[in-house]
Each structure stands twice: as C-alpha cells, then as structure tokens.
Amino acid sequence: MPNFIDRRLNPKDRSLGNRQRFLKRVHDELKRSIRDQVKSDRIADVDAAHGVPVPRRGADEPSFRHSADSGERHHVLPGNESFSAGDRIAKPQAGGGEGSGRGPGRGEGDDDFLFVLSRDEVLDLFFEDLELPDMVKLNLKETVSYRSHRVGFTTSGTPSNINVGRTMRNSYGRRIALGRPSEQEYLEVVGEIAALEEEANPSQPQRRRLAELRAVLDGLERRRKRIAYVDPVDVRFNRFERLPMPNASAVMFCLMDVSASMGEREKDLAKRFFVLLHLFLKRRYERIDIVFIRHTDEAREVDEETFFFSKQSGGTIVSTALEEMQRIILDRYPSNIWNIYAAQASDGDNASGDSDLCATLLRDELMKLCQYYAYVEIIDERESEIFGTTDNGTSLWRAYRIVDGAVPNFQMTRIARPADIYPVFRKLFARQPVALRA
Template sequence: MPNFIDRRLNPKDKSLNNRQRFLKRVHDEIKRAIREQVKSDNIIDVDAAHGVPMPKRGADEPSFRPSANAGDRQYVLPGNQDYSPGDRIPKPEGGVGGSGHGRPGMGDGSDDDFIFILSRDEVLDLFFEDLELPDMVKLNLKETVTFKPRRVGFTTAGTPTNINVGRTMRNSFGRRVALRRPNDKEFQAIAEQIAELEKEEKPSESQRRSLQSLREELEMLERRRRRIAYVDPVDVRFNRFEKQPLPNANAVMFCLMDVSASMGEREKDLAKRFFVLLHLFLKRRYERIDIVFIRHTDEAREVDEQTFFYDRQSGGTVVSSALEEMQRIIADRYPSNVWNIYAAQASDGDNANGDSELCAYLLREHLMRLCQYYAYVEIIDERESDIFGATDNGTSLWRAYRTVHGKMPNFQMTRISKPADIYPVFRKLFARHQPIEMRK
C-alpha cells in the first residue's frame, strides 16, 4: 500500500502548512520542553530560537496500511540458514526492535529522538498562548480612530504598486486562448517551411504557389497577433484593500521595582527576570500599550527601559514614594476615565517604619480605584520559602498588602524565591480568566 505525503512547497519554498500541522500534532510536548528550558536558562533566552528535542514516536507522518485484524491474507516467509523450528531467538540489545523508547534526552535516543528548531515567533506564540491581561470591565473605549488595511479580493483600477501579476497573466492567457491569438510555435513552424522552400534554386510552380500561400498566412498571423494584444487593459487586476477599523483601547502598564540596598544581587536579578518576562509578554500580545518604568529607593523616579533593567542604584527604602510617583503620572498623563491602567510591583518586602501602612492606604483609597489590575511579587530567601511561602506571616509590607488583597478583587500578590518560581508565578498572575467587576 503506498504512502501519500504532500510535499508541495509554498511560494517561498517553505512547506509552512506541513510545519504547522506538525506543531499542532506535538503541541503539548513542545510547550512542556520550552517551559523546562526556560526554568533552567535565562529568562531573556525566551526571546530567541529554540531547539526542542522531540520523540520520534507520534511525530511520524500518517500512512495507510492494511488492517491486521480483518480480511484474508497469505504470507510467504523466507527461510534461513541459522534457525530451525523450536529454536529460541535472543532479544536484540536495547529493547524491542533494537531502539529505545525513552523520553528525549534519556539514554541513547539517537534512533527515536530528533531536534526540532522553533523560530523566535513560534517560541513566543507557544510561550504566551494562554496568558493575557485580565479582561475586566473596560473603563473606556475611545472612538475608533485607527484603521488597518485588509485584503478583500481584486479590482480593475488601482496604483501600479498594487498590480497582482498572477491574476493579470491568468486573465491574459484565458483571453488569448479564447480569441485564438497566434503563438510562437505557429510562427516558428511557418517560418521553417518558408525557409525550406526558399532554399530551392529552381522551385516548381506548385512550390512557388505554396511559398506565396505561406507568406500570406504568416502576414495574416502577424496582423492577427498585432490586433490581439499579449496583455490588454481588460486583463489587468489590482489587489483591493479596505480599511478595517481597529478599536483603540488605551492601556498602560506601570512597572515598579525596588532597587534599594536591601535588595541584594539575587533579589534584583529575580525582579529583573520577572519584568523581562512581563515586557516580552506585553510587547508580543499588545500592539498599543504604554509601559511606564518606575525605580525607587527612598525616592522614586520614572526611567527608560535601559535604565530600569541595567542601571545600578542603591539607597534606603520608601515604597510609598513609588506609589505616589505612579499616582502623579496617572494624574498628569493617564486619566482613568480614558486609560485602562495595570501595574506590577516587585520588592523584597523591606520598608521604612510606618511606611507599609501608608502604602496600603494609597492602594485602598486611591490607586486600586484607578487600576484595572495590580500584581505584587515579593522576593523571599529560599530558606524562608518553606516557612512563609503559604502563610500570611512575613514582612510588614506583605502584611499590609494582605489587607488590600482581602478587599480588592483586582489586586493579586504572591512570593518567589528562585528562578524556577518565576514562570509559574507569572502564569498565576496573568492567566486567562473570567472578567472581574471592579469595586468602586
């Protein structure tokens, strides 16, 4: 029974359809492999191509074969010179069939495993597939002011840059066939006959008549070809575009990070990893969103992306300064009746005496009434994760924020202690869920 495999190439010589079918077939295994790599590698490496080990079993292309349990069959088995009926045949080393069936990367899996290379776009699509900013009740949707061109077929009028060559030549060919426009083969055949007759030094009367007839026929074909153009204006087709309105929902994400002296290199590294993942997620999933970066010690200031991730700074800790700076920026540039406001904050929980209560007050009475969603990530020591990981005990900032978490459904908080915690926590904070009604 033959196997039928579609190996037709796309116009760009890439079998994209077959590649996408393969990705769909091994979707879960690829996602698992990417997550395992991200837990062990740098978060920044998410934004790159990945080689994913895949088991050969289950990744083969489907094929047709006769059913083993139906129909009548006759088998002809070849003989051998090594065994007789009743002899015991030893098993081949390495399991049945001489090859292993372990997981990728386990043992000698060269026969069963292969490396599938994913592009940067494919990695990010799989990585952020089921994540999004919480889809709460939108504060405001501005009137549609932006448009995106969308292909909607063909038209007979347009600019030269939008000519569809394929459709134009198809129309031209159909018209030439219908009107029986002479082609090059007909001209070549008559020209060869004329050349043969012209070679005769003393042509007969019949040859002269044939030569004259062929010349007249060639002239007629030439006139006919001039009358029927190769490409006529009626053949030309242009790509047609329509302006597709895009809902212009204004959104802004505030990123607040503690860079004070209490944040050691480990804590700062974990915070940066979390915000790098958040930055990749926002840029990948949302085209129209502003990102505001705020760093703070005992005073807060708005910085650019480069400074936020890479500049070194230390000092005391006053967390309320970052919240006050965020409130000031909202009042100046992002009014809550126009913008959908989101925020993410990372800190080790250390704060000046009495400032944690002020932070909770600012959130309860002001910021949470303006924000669609607020996520707080506290970075704790690995030795403390077993003690404080699942309790309300901990730093003064954590205890103060718990009073906000109990009253505001659009406020979420969690803890991380090591790089492997970042992605699970990120999924928990930004997983797709049902809309939440904000409390006023």
C-alpha cells in the first residue's frame, strides 16, 4: 500500500492540520456567519478574506488542568496581616469568590473571537449549498491569461531570440579589451609585405623590414586565432517575462424587479445569482463596473444598498429597465470599448402587452451590444414541478423564449432554490468562447 506524505508548507507558520480540524468543528457556525455577511455586504466584498466571529464556547482545544475542588496547594501570599503559619484557609465555594482568574471586567458568558477566513475558504463555504462541482470552483478561481513581454537580455535562450546588436557590441568590447588585431591593422601589414616582396632587388634595410613584418604578421595571426571574433560569452538573447494581459474593461448590468410580488426570498436568490456572475467576470477582466437598475413601473439606476434593501414597491413594467440600460450604455459604455454583460432577475409578472415590447427591445437593440444576457425567473418551489419541463409560464417567460431561440448569447432559466443557480452558470461556461470572441 503506498504511503502519501504531505510536504506542503504550513501557511504563515500555522499548523494546517489544526486549522482544518478547527474549520470542520465550527463549520456550521462559519457557514451561517458567511451567509449573513453575504446578505449584508457588497457584492465585490464576497471575493475577499473575511473575519468571522466565532463563539468561544466549544472552540477551545481540550486540555488537562487541576481541579479547584480537591488536592492540597501551598501558596506564599506577601503582605499577610490576618493569618499565621499553620492556619488553615477555607476554600471558596465552586463558582463563588474571585478565584476564576478571568481578570477585571469578568461576567457571565464568553466573548466571541474573530477568525479570519481566506478568500478560497470563503468561496468554498459560499458555494457549498449551491452544489457546484470542483471543476466549476476551479474555473471561478482561475487566474487571468498572460502574455510574453520583453524585459531585457539573458545569456541563454533559443537561436531565434538572439539579439544581434547586443551580441556584436559585447564582441567589439571584448576584442578591444583583449587586444585582438583589427581588420585594418592586419590588412596594412599584409599590404606592406606584398609591396616589399614585389621589389626585384630589395636592399638590406628592406629585407630586414620584410623579416620584421613577417614576424609581426605571424603574431597577429596567432592573436586572431586565440581571440575569436564572436565568442560564446558575447552572445545575448532577448529575455521575455510572462505578464498579465491588460484585459479589456467590462460592465455588468444587474436588473431586478422590486415590485410588490418580489419578496425577501426572491431578492436573496437574486443576490446570490449576481454574486456568482460578478465572480465569473472578475476573473477575466482587470476592471469591471457594476450598474444596478431596479424597477417597478419605472426604472432608475441606484447603488447596491438601495438595490437590495430599499423597501420601495409598486406595479411592474419591465421594459422601463431595458430602456434605462440602453440609455446608460449609450451615455457611458460604448460597445466598441466595453464588454457588456447583463443579468435580469424577475418573478415574471409584467403589465399586459409589455412583455412583447421587452422581447423586441432585446432582440433588435440590446443583444447587438451585449456579449451575454442572462434572464433568471424566480419561482416558488411548488411551481418548479409544474414549470420545470414545459415552456408554460408567465407572459415575460414566453416572450423571452422567442429571443432565446433567435439570439445565441441569450440564456434563460428558472430558479426556485439556491441549488438551482448552478445551471445558469453551466450554460454561461458553455457560451464562454462566444462571449470572448466578440
């Protein structure tokens, strides 16, 4: 049987095994705290480390200690004015007196302590009840793509990356430093020797000069052979480094129906959906803006807190949200610069005749600007059995079915519980090449 040894370093001098055991022991408490924080925090804060308060009760490691109700102990108490040596001091009753050792300000109960969860641990706890497989978790945590960037020179590399200019400068400097004869100096000696050899009757000084030049030429040739014109030490290669690609900017439009029919459960499911979509896009874009649009019978752009927690309600006209989105795109997010994504959450209720207008706006206007548009219809759990396998549904659902069949980057689904959110993202991952191609 093979033996597996985990040689990974413990994070920041902490015991990884102890940390994992602690996470398992307080799993339910951590999960509840993360769920409460996700409901109250901003979407962008989900993808970060979290400090989670954990009750001290049940979180302490087991240990052995002396019982305060038995045994003999000897203490030296300085400043004694009431007892003499040999006097017997009565023990305080259990739970009484001030012998608990808890210090000033003690009282009933224990304070909570703050346990810091890493980003990956937060995502694991957040995704747990969404029934996401490990493959999807890795996709949500993947790093951005990289490109090669030239950052200097190196002494090793492939021949195709040789930098000729830097190599020749190194060669020239080395030849000067080592005194390698230049080509001009060599040719001058050769030319003078050739001129003297052409003399028919050379004089005695000319013969001596010829002998000297031949000796000089022999030395020059030996030095030229010893000191190469280009030596391996001169060769330099272009050096490249992998840098994150400067991804294009992206904007995500979050459209939510906040009419009287959208209750707290529907809004909670909508926020979970928007959180997952934000995490997906954040992995692929260095900069991403989020635009929140809420609508009843009129639509307006709001901040995140107003988007999720405002108590406003009223009738429903969905086309007002689509028109507001189109106006914002034309004003601030030109489609030739920005990658535009949109997510719409609604319970499907709409004014009579407005659903057809919504389908026309999407098919003829908005889908020409968007890389991806996801429509999520939040239904009651009892309705999931009725609508799960049929095309029946609200007027808005039936109108969007026409858009779904005509536009490839439009997806729609129904959600009745948190575990139903994953099919939307399974479709989103399947449409990813189309989105990136645009």
